[in-house]
Amino acid sequence: MLIQAAQALPDCEFIDADIARWRPAQPPDVIYANASLQWLTDHETLFPHLVNQLADNGTLAVQMPDNWQEPSHTLMRQVASEMGLPDRGRQPLLPPAAWYDLLSRQGCEVDIWRTTYFHPLASHQAIVDWLQGTGLRPYLAGLDEQAGSAFLTRYLALLAAHYPLQCNGKVLLRFPRLFIVARKIAA
Numbered sequence: 508m509l510i511q512a513a514q515a516l517p518d519c520e521f522i523d524a525d526i527a528r529w530r531p532a533q534p535p536d537v538i539y540a541n542a543s544l545q546w547l548t549d550h551e552t553l554f555p556h557l558v559n560q561l562a563d564n565g566t567l568a569v570q571m572p573d574n575w576q577e578p579s580h581t582l583m584r585q586v587a588s589e590m591g592l593p594d595r596g597r598q599p600l601l602p603p604a605a606w607y608d609l610l611s612r613q614g615c616e617v618d619i620w621r622t623t624y625f626h627p628l629a630s631h632q633a634i635v636d637w638l639q640g641t642g643l644r645p646y647l648a649g650l651d652e653q654a655g656s657a658f659l660t661r662y663l664a665l666l667a668a669h670y671p672l673q674c675n676g677k678v679l680l681r682f683p684r685l686f687i688v689a690r691k692i693a694a
Contacts, residue, residue: 527549529560534563541570624683
């Protein structure tokens with residue numbers, strides 16, 4: 508991924524690092540994280556760490572999928588439970604008020620909002636196909652081909668009850684996202 512990014516944006520620097528331990532040589536003006544930080548744990552430590560890396564008046568801008576309670580994700584946990592598998596999915600995000608307080612305590616002005624996108628997809632199978640690249644990955648990791656196929660078959664069967672077909676035969680996948688913009692105020 509970093510090689511492709513460097514090829515697409517040769518004037519930018521891309522660093523392979525653990526963001527929880529990352530310390531830039533120069534404090535950046537902006538840290539931008541799009542659909543990545545939801546996979547990490549201990550946000551109560553991570554986010555203050557990121558704010559501390561910013562230059563004065565720097566901005567932390569984050570977008571995270573907030574679909575833990577959506578059927579697309581509750582059904583993953585249901586199928587895992589039915590199959591006797593551990594819940595390998597990510598944990599729920601903090602509530603907005605907790606994010607606000609966490610970042611305000613770090614000396615930030617905070618804007619936070621939630622937006623729900625409705626993605627029209629061709630079929631229930633298209634939901635499965637999309638989520639195999641994200642939310643389903645931890646559940647399918649380590650399963651052999653037969654168990655993985657059984658998981659996906661059961662998951663697909665459950666989706667139909669929660670995502671009705673629209674008049675044109677498509678399904679609408681609800682996809683809530685949480686946006687946080689925290690500006691570090693100079694001391």
